[in-house]
Amino acid sequence: MSDLIEEEYSLLTVLSRFNISLGFGDKNVAEVCRQNQVDTNTFLTIVNFLSEDDYSLEHSYEKIDLPSLISYLKNAHKYFLEFKLPLIREKLILAIKSSKEDVSFLIMRFFDDYVNEVKKHMDYEDNTVFTYVEELLSENMPSGYNIGVFRKRHSPIGLKLLELKNIIIKYYPAGESSNLLNEVLFDIFSCEKDLEDHCRVEDYLFVPLIAKIEKERML
Ligand SMILES: [Fe+2]
Ligand SMILES: [Fe+2]
Incomplete structure (x- = not known):
């Protein structure tokens, strides 16, 4: 290990x-x-x-234990919402505190809007999608929902972070705090990649697994 x-x-x-x-x-x-x-x-x-970039997706999801995967995804949500994003926020405040008030206000507002969006995205998964799957696993066939609904509305959440990064890189007048600002940018880059990977696990491993279970239940 x-x-x-x-x-x-x-x-x-x-x-x-x-x-x-x-x-x-x-x-x-x-x-x-x-x-x-x-x-x-x-x-x-x-x-x-x-x-592995070229990892063969074919049937790899079949080896997955669903309760383990759900607990993994829920822990990732907690990590982003309760740890990583608040930490980036703290660092961002420190890095931009000496800049013009209107610039820092705009950056913080953009960041907070972004975090709200991520929270909505993850709350929906925790409260609606995972609850549905837990019901499905308990042999009840829940009605009124299926994983196709999630597949259609599941959108990438890393994109707005890319915008924030671009605003900072293109327009922020770096002064004394450029080291701190770089530090936050490194964090944002890695958080963006982490969020993309998280979404890929949901799209390519979680969704096909649930679709397979749904199909088996129909038979
Ligand atoms: Fe998620
Ligand atoms: Fe997601």
């Missing part, structure tokens, strides 16, 4: 979203998963999906 992290350090976030803590010594992936009651196939499918 430690070799895997050394090779691709961005997988650290995957570990915490599976509630796997560090300090696993020389244990291999399967042992660490077992020790933390994590389904090894689900863990490996997500790791491979995120780390």
